[in-house]
Amino acid sequence: xxxxxxxxxxxxxxxxxxxxxxxxxxxxxxxxxxxxxxxxxxxxxxxxxxxxxxxxxxxxxxxxxxxxxxxxxxxxxxxxxxxxxxxxxxxxxxxxxxxxxxxxxxxxxxxxxxxxxxxxxxxxxxxxxxxxxxxxxxxxxxxxxxxxxxxxxxxxxxxxxxxxxxxxxxxxxxxxxxxxxxxxxxxxxxxxxxxxxxxxxxxxxxxxxxxxxxxxxxxxxxxxxxxx
Amino acid sequence: xxxxxxxxxxxxxxxxxxxxxxxxxxxxxxxxxxxxxxxxxxxxxxxxxxxxxxxxxxxxxxxxxxxxxxxxxxxxxxxxxxxxxxxxxxxxxxxxxxxxxxxxxxxxxxxxxxxxxxxxxxxxxxxxxxxxxxxxxxxxxxxxxxxxxxxxxxxxxxxxxxxxxxxxxxxxxxxxxxxxxxxxxxxxxxxxxxxxxxxxxxxxxxxxxxxxxxxxxxxxxxxxxxxx
Numbered sequence: 001x002x003x004x005x006x007x008x009x010x011x012x013x014x015x016x017x018x019x020x021x022x023x024x025x026x027x028x029x030x031x032x033x034x035x036x037x038x039x040x041x042x043x044x045x046x047x048x049x050x051x052x053x054x055x056x057x058x059x060x061x062x063x064x065x066x067x068x069x070x071x072x073x074x075x076x077x078x079x080x081x082x083x084x085x086x087x088x089x090x091x092x093x094x095x096x097x098x099x100x101x102x103x104x105x106x107x108x109x110x111x112x113x114x115x116x117x118x119x120x121x122x123x124x125x126x127x128x129x130x131x132x133x134x135x136x137x138x139x140x141x142x143x144x145x146x147x148x149x150x151x152x153x154x155x156x157x158x159x160x161x162x163x164x165x166x167x168x169x170x171x172x173x174x175x176x177x178x179x180x181x182x183x184x185x186x187x188x189x190x191x192x193x194x195x196x197x198x199x200x201x202x203x204x205x206x207x208x209x210x211x212x213x214x215x216x217x218x219x220x221x222x223x224x225x226x227x228x
Numbered sequence: 229x230x231x232x233x234x235x236x237x238x239x240x241x242x243x244x245x246x247x248x249x250x251x252x253x254x255x256x257x258x259x260x261x262x263x264x265x266x267x268x269x270x271x272x273x274x275x276x277x278x279x280x281x282x283x284x285x286x287x288x289x290x291x292x293x294x295x296x297x298x299x300x301x302x303x304x305x306x307x308x309x310x311x312x313x314x315x316x317x318x319x320x321x322x323x324x325x326x327x328x329x330x331x332x333x334x335x336x337x338x339x340x341x342x343x344x345x346x347x348x349x350x351x352x353x354x355x356x357x358x359x360x361x362x363x364x365x366x367x368x369x370x371x372x373x374x375x376x377x378x379x380x381x382x383x384x385x386x387x388x389x390x391x392x393x394x395x396x397x398x399x400x401x402x403x404x405x406x407x408x409x410x411x412x413x414x415x416x417x418x419x420x421x422x423x424x425x426x427x428x429x430x431x432x433x434x435x436x437x438x439x440x441x442x443x444x445x446x447x448x449x450x451x452x453x454x455x456x
Contacts, residue, residue: 050378051329064321066328072300073321093292093301100294101279103331150278 003028003079006048006056008035012107012173013067014055015210020071020169022206026079031058068099071166085166094160098151098167102174109143110177112136117181140178144185144192147171152191157198164202172199173210180217231256231307234276234284236263240335240401241295242283243438248299248397250434254307259286296327299394313394322388326379326395330402337371338405340364345409368406372413372420375399380419385426392430400427401438408445 005021005028007014021028033039033054040052049056049065056065059077064070075085086092113136121128151159159167175185175192186193200207208215233249233256235242249256261267261282268280277284277293284293287305292298303313314320341364349356379387387395403413403420414421428435436443 062318064325066325068328069321069324072324073317076317089301089304090290093297096297096300097292097294100296104336108332
């Protein structure tokens, strides 16, 4: 029995799966794919994943893309424990309600803000388009508002209740992404701030290990800014 | 035992659930929510769904949002038959791989094109911004390209193989949406054209019933255009 994880720690859902597998002490083979070097565009990688994205798993030859589909598959395989992905239909549905909501409700906006503020200017060499960034910042803050009030502001410790689950880890990894674009959601949103600490503390030391590259980049940016 | 479906036939995933329940002859209570009248913004509706969106189900008091989460829940309840949502882990994972991909891979782009070309000008009274529409058209065609080649172009009759499943119905309802903005994907993409016919034929007469309002609107637009 073997599980390979194709991932890059710069990718939010890659980090979530990496941290999760480490946290549950599941023996997997890490298969790093360096997005910054364009390794996902190679012919070899296209043979593994025709969508040329990360994360991907190869479980005894069964190759699967899409982080949320991977979480469900690993849960049904019994690899993700019931404590992190409930098996009862109603409880599972509550977790999945968030897993589906986050695609366009949270992930898209955090990812796009990072992209227009950091990634696109880096790749194209063009200066940051401040007007465009403002638009994406507004949309991201609308998304964070909803996340903070409609999910976290319901009087519970975690997204779907008082137990932590895979939804919390996936969401936390998304909320970390705009930090690399100088935006710390915890500074503005009280519910997010408290929740992030609880998620981090549950999944540590692996949470910090999975965010090592993210945190290094943020540190580097801070030092560069201090010199200016 | 009772199942209520809150829906509007102008909403793509609403149509998918409506057609599905009709197709499997499941006895449900239709609860129409008129989006054009803003009924989803009412206080009463916010009590049912704090996100103020459709579709929503109320299954014996268990209220659930997010169409993909609803599909999974109804499958585990045994309401959606195995023929439309496989129970084996690997086969289910193949269906879910698409259900997750489509959020940002297909749905977002078809919905946004319809929104900037039809909905926003209607709501705001401002003229169509052609430059903006062009950008969204380009993004939608990129998405349709991927859908046509990477999913449908794999040598099978349907999205995940030679059997139709819930993924096909959900996707078809999305691809119908830009038709209301004058864009027929079947006219440009051969795989999509053949597949749409197969999906329609499987789910008819309920497919056409679910698209009655969509088709009426398209007919009205055609007549208006003919008069100009």
